[in-house]
Amino acid sequence: AFAQEPAAAVPTGRAPWVSSRFQGVPDSPLPLSLIPAFSNLKFRDPMQVRWQPALQRYFVCELKGRIYSFPDDESVLQADLAIDLPAEVSSFDASRSTGVKEVYSFVFDPDFATNRFVYVCLILNGRTEGTLPDGSRISRFRVTDANPPRLDPQSELPILTWLSGGHNGCDLAFDQSGCLLISTGDATAPSPPDELQTGQNVSDLLSSILRIDVRGSTSQQPYRIPADNPFVDLAGARPEVWAYGFRNPWRISVDSATGAVHTGDVGWEKWELIHQVVRGGNYGWSVREGHELIQPNAAVGPTPILPPRAVLPHAEAASVTGGYVYRGQRLQWLTGQYLFGDWISGQIWSLPPDTDNYQRIASGQLRVIAIVPDSAGEPLVVSHQSLTSLYRLVPNADFEVQQRQATDFPRRLSETGLFRDTTKHEWASGVRPFGIAHPMWQDGTESQHAVALPDSSRLTVYDSPRPLESVAMFNSRLHYPAGAVLAKTVSVADCRIETQVLHFDGRQWQAYSYVWNPQQTDAELAPAAGQQLTLPAAGGVSWRIHSRTECLQCHNPWAETTLALQPEQLHPAAAAGGAESEWQRLVRDGYVQTRTADGETADPLSCVRRSVTEVGQGTLEQQARSWLHANCSHCHQPNAGTGLSLSLRMWDADAEMSAWGKVPQKGTFGISQPGLLVRGSPHQSVLLYRVGSSSVGRMPHIGSREVDFAGADLLTRWIRSAAGETPAAVQSPQDAAQPELPDLAAITTEQALAVAATLWRSHPAADGKTSNVAAPEQMMTLALTLARSENAVVSSLFEGFLPSDQRVRRLGPGAVYADVARLDGDAERGRALFFDQRRLQCSKCHQAGGVGSPNGPDLNEVGRTSGPERLFESITDPDREISDRWKTQVIVTTAGTILTGVVLRESPDALDLLTAEGHRVPLRTGEIEERRAEVKSLMPSGMAAQLTAQEMSDLLSWLMTLRGR
Numbered sequence: 001a002f003a004q005e006p007a008a009a010v011p012t013g014r015a016p017w018v019s020s021r022f023q024g025v026p027d028s029p030l031p032l033s034l035i036p037a038f039s040n041l042k043f044r045d046p047m048q049v050r051w052q053p054a055l056q057r058y059f060v061c062e063l064k065g066r067i068y069s070f071p072d073d074e075s076v077l078q079a080d081l082a083i084d085l086p087a088e089v090s091s092f093d094a095s096r097s098t099g100v101k102e103v104y105s106f107v108f109d110p111d112f113a114t115n116r117f118v119y120v121c122l123i124l125n126g127r128t129e130g131t132l133p134d135g136s137r138i139s140r141f142r143v144t145d146a147n148p149p150r151l152d153p154q155s156e157l158p159i160l161t162w163l164s165g166g167h168n169g170c171d172l173a174f175d176q177s178g179c180l181l182i183s184t185g186d187a188t189a190p191s192p193p194d195e196l197q198t199g200q201n202v203s204d205l206l207s208s209i210l211r212i213d214v215r216g217s218t219s220q221q222p223y224r225i226p227a228d229n230p231f232v233d234l235a236g237a238r239p240e241v242w243a244y245g246f247r248n249p250w251r252i253s254v255d256s257a258t259g260a261v262h263t264g265d266v267g268w269e270k271w272e273l274i275h276q277v278v279r280g281g282n283y284g285w286s287v288r289e290g291h292e293l294i295q296p297n298a299a300v301g302p303t304p305i306l307p308p309r310a311v312l313p314h315a316e317a318a319s320v321t322g323g324y325v326y327r328g329q330r331l332q333w334l335t336g337q338y339l340f341g342d343w344i345s346g347q348i349w350s351l352p353p354d355t356d357n358y359q360r361i362a363s364g365q366l367r368v369i370a371i372v373p374d375s376a377g378e379p380l381v382v383s384h385q386s387l388t389s390l391y392r393l394v395p396n397a398d399f400e401v402q403q404r405q406a407t408d409f410p411r412r413l414s415e416t417g418l419f420r421d422t423t424k425h426e427w428a429s430g431v432r433p434f435g436i437a438h439p440m441w442q443d444g445t446e447s448q449h450a451v452a453l454p455d456s457s458r459l460t461v462y463d464s465p466r467p468l469e470s471v472a473m474f475n476s477r478l479h480y481p482a483g484a485v486l487a488k489t490v491s492v493a494d495c496r497i498e499t500q501v502l503h504f505d506g507r508q509w510q511a512y513s514y515v516w517n518p519q520q521t522d523a524e525l526a527p528a529a530g531q532q533l534t535l536p537a538a539g540g541v542s543w544r545i546h547s548r549t550e551c552l553q554c555h556n557p558w559a560e561t562t563l564a565l566q567p568e569q570l571h572p573a574a575a576a577g578g579a580e581s582e583w584q585r586l587v588r589d590g591y592v593q594t595r596t597a598d599g600e601t602a603d604p605l606s607c608v609r610r611s612v613t614e615v616g617q618g619t620l621e622q623q624a625r626s627w628l629h630a631n632c633s634h635c636h637q638p639n640a641g642t643g644l645s646l647s648l649r650m651w652d653a654d655a656e657m658s659a660w661g662k663v664p665q666k667g668t669f670g671i672s673q674p675g676l677l678v679r680g681s682p683h684q685s686v687l688l689y690r691v692g693s694s695s696v697g698r699m700p701h702i703g704s705r706e707v708d709f710a711g712a713d714l715l716t717r718w719i720r721s722a723a724g725e726t727p728a729a730v731q732s733p734q735d736a737a738q739p740e741l742p743d744l745a746a747i748t749t750e751q752a753l754a755v756a757a758t759l760w761r762s763h764p765a766a767d768g769k770t771s772n773v774a775a776p777e778q779m780m781t782l783a784l785t786l787a788r789s790e791n792a793v794v795s796s797l798f799e800g801f802l803p804s805d806q807r808v809r810r811l812g813p814g815a816v817y818a819d820v821a822r823l824d825g826d827a828e829r830g831r832a833l834f835f836d837q838r839r840l841q842c843s844k845c846h847q848a849g850g851v852g853s854p855n856g857p858d859l860n861e862v863g864r865t866s867g868p869e870r871l872f873e874s875i876t877d878p879d880r881e882i883s884d885r886w887k888t889q890v891i892v893t894t895a896g897t898i899l900t901g902v903v904l905r906e907s908p909d910a911l912d913l914l915t916a917e918g919h920r921v922p923l924r925t926g927e928i929e930e931r932r933a934e935v936k937s938l939m940p941s942g943m944a945a946q947l948t949a950q951e952m953s954d955l956l957s958w959l960m961t962l963r964g965r
Helices: 399-408 548-554 573-577 582-588 620-632 686-692 709-721 749-762 777-787 827-834 868-876 949-959
Strands: 032-037 046-052 057-062 066-071 080-084 097-108 117-126 132-143 151-164 172-174 180-183 208-212 241-244 249-254 261-265 271-277 310-313 320-325 338-342 347-351 359-363 368-373 379-383 390-395 419-421 431-434 446-452 459-467 475-479 485-492 495-504 509-516 523-525 531-535 541-545 592-595 888-893 898-906 910-915 920-924 928-934
Touching (some): 046 368, 046 379, 172 249, 180 249, 249 368, 271 320, 271 338, 495 523, 898 920
Parallel strands (some): 249 320
Antiparallel strands (some): 172 180, 347 359, 485 495, 531 541, 898 910
C-alpha cells in the first residue's frame, strides 16, 4: 500500500474512456485568429519579414542564412532568392570561423529609395566550441536594381561585431532620428545567470540596446556615435550603449506615431518582460528578473533600475517575442496597443498604453518569433517552424462556435465524464486510479489520483527525454495523447475539498479545480483566479483553491508537468526487489507504452531514474531526498523558475543539488554563517528555516500553509547526519525533554531553530501521525511564548504549533478580504500600527488624522470615500488603482540622469519630484528631456504579507474612522 493513498483497484482489462466532456476552455474565446498569409509560400525556419515600399516587395530571412523576396500578392507562387549568405559571404577570418551560421534579423535603411542599403544581423560559426569574440555581426549590403532584386555579397560592409555564445540579441530598428538601434544579449547560456556579469556593465556592448549613426563614419569605424547617447562622457563606458540591463532582448520596434521604443526581453526562470526603453535606461538584469531580486549583492550600473512595462509569469509565457505598436486600420480597437507574443506557447497579447494589464488576443500552434506591420500596417506573424507560412491576425471567424464550447464546458464535476457517481466518488469506465509512493505534504490532507486517456490511447514514456511536439524547446520522457486528463481529489477528515484536473488539449496543459459542495454530492468549477475556503471539517482552518496560473507554476514542463504520474513515484525503491509496482501494472494494463530514444520497445524499468521511497521507508538519506523531491523539486530544478541553481530532484548528486555549503541568495533570516544546507548544522541551514516557518520566508510559497512537523524533523536529522553524526533515537512526545532556553528577548534565529527542532521531534506528527493534534502541554506553553515574539522571524517558527484560533497568522501573498472580514478590528491598535515606524512606516508618506507626511495620498477622509474591502485591496495590491496624481513618473533629464518618483508640485516652469528613497528633487522644465507615467505605485508591495489578519482588521477599522470634518 502507498502512504496516505487509498489502495488502487487493478482492472482485469482496460476499458476505453469514451465519456470525456473536456473540449475547449471555459473562458470567452479570443477576438482574433491566425490564418496563413501568402499560403503558396513556405519558408524553412523563418526569422523575420520586412516590407520594402520602394520595391513593393516583402523580404524574409531564414535562420540558416537565406533571404527571399516576393511581391505583395496573396496568390504569389514562389519567393525569389535574394542571397544565400553562408554560400556567398566570405568576409571572415577563415582561421577562426567557417562562415555564416545563422541570420536573426535585418532592416532597411530609412533612405533606401536613394541608397538601397539593408542591414543584416549575422552569427558566425566558430571553428572551435564556445564563444567567438566577433561572432555576432551587423553588416550592410546594397540591394541591386535587378528584377527580382538581389543583395550584392560584394557590397558587404561589416559595421559592428560583438561576442556570440548564447543570447545574442541581434535585432535591428531605426529610430525617428535616423539612428540604428541594435539589441544584444548577455552572450551566455541560460545558467548560471549572466555568467559574464555583463548585465550591469556598460563597458562592453552586451546586454544592451545600442544606438549608432550609420549615415557617417570615422577613421576608426564605419559609423558615428550620436552626440546625445547617454554614456558618451562616462569614463570606461562604450558610447554606443543607449540602454542596458537586458538578458536577451528579442525584437525591438519604434512606434511610428510617438517614437517610443519597445522590446521583449526573454526571461530566465520565472518572468518574461516587456520594456519601454528610454535613453540611459537600466532594465535590471542580472540584479533583477522583472521585479524579482535574484542577485542582491551584484553591483548596479550607472543609472537606477527601471521597472518593466509588463511581466508575464512562466505559467503564461516562456520565451517572449517583442512586436510593435499597432497603427493600422482594420483592427481599430487595438490602435496604440503594443502587440507581442511567445515562442513557446504560441500566444499573442496586446498591451494598452499606460498600463501593465496585457490581454490575450490570439493563440495558435505557432512558434512566434516576430510580429511586424505589413504593407498596410496590419500584423504579420512569423512562426519559427520548418516549411511554414507567414500568418495574419484577423477577427476570429469561429468566435460563436468557441463561445458555445465555452458555454458547454463542464461546470460541474459530474459533467466531466470522469465519474460514474460523484456522490460515491466512483470513477467512470476507462478512468484508471493509481497510487503514488511519496505524496507531497498538503496540510494533512489525503489525495486520490486517476488518469484518463481518450478511447484506448496510451501514454508514451521514453527512457530519456525527447522533444515535445506540442511545446517547442522542451524535452520530456512523458508524451501524452491529446485529450488526456489527470485528476486528484483532495480530502480531509473524510470530507472532499476539491478535485484538481489537468487537461492536455493537444498543445498545452490546462488546469482546473472543482470545489465540492457541503453535501459531498458534486463539485463546482472554481473561478480562474481561485478562491478561499474555510473548512469546518478541519476545525475552521483556511484553504486556498489555487488559481489556474498558480497550478501551472508547479505543473511546469521542466518538471514534466504531471508530478504524480511519473515512473519514480509509481515504482518506489522497495519495489525493486519484489512485488509488481503500480508503474509495471500501468504498462501491463495498456495505459503506458515504454520506448527507447529510437522508438523501439523499452524495458519499463529503464524509464525509471532513482525512485523515491514510500513514506517512512528506506534509509534516512532516501527518506529526506524523497521528501524534498515530492515537495520541492518541481520548482527547484534547472530552469523551473526559482531564480536559484538549487536542484532537489531525487536523482541529483550532491554537486548537482548546489545546496551543501552554498550561500543563500534570497535571504538569511539573521542566521550567522548560513548556507542553504550546512553539513551537521541544521540551525545554520536556511532551507530548514524556510520549511519550518509558517509565514516569513515560507517554502513552498504556494501549496501548503501548515508546517509539516514530520518533514521538518526528518530534514533536521538528515542534515545533522550529513556530518557523520548518528541521529538521536526517536523519542515519544512524553519522553521529549523541554530544551534549555536562552533569553527570549534576545533569541537568535539559530537558537530559535534549535528550539523548533526539539518541538518538531517531540510533536506527535513526527511519529507519522496527523499534525491536527495538540502538542503536549509543556510544549504548547513553550510554543505559545515564542509564537508571541515581536520578532516575526522567530515567531513564524512556532505559530504552527498553536490551535488555529490562537495563531498569529500573517496574511501572506495570497491574502483576500475574506481572511479579515469576519474579525472585529480595534481602531486604537490600528492607529498605533499606522504610526509605528519600526514596521509599516505609513506616516512617512501619508497624512492621516492631521498627522504624518503629505508625500502620498491624503487619508484624512478615506473612511468616507472608501469601504474596508477597497482599502484592503489598495494595501495588498497598491498598483491596482492609482490616480493620475500619484502615478510613478520616470523622468530623463538633459544631463542623462533618470529619476523615478511622484510629482509633489508642478508649475509651467518647474516641478518637485519625490523619489522612491524619499528624496525631494526640484527640476526646471528645461532640464527634462523625457517624461512618462508608469502604472506603478511607490507604495511597496507585500505590505499585507507581514500583517496578521487581526492587524489588518485593526488597521482597516482605524482607517474607516477617518472621515474628515
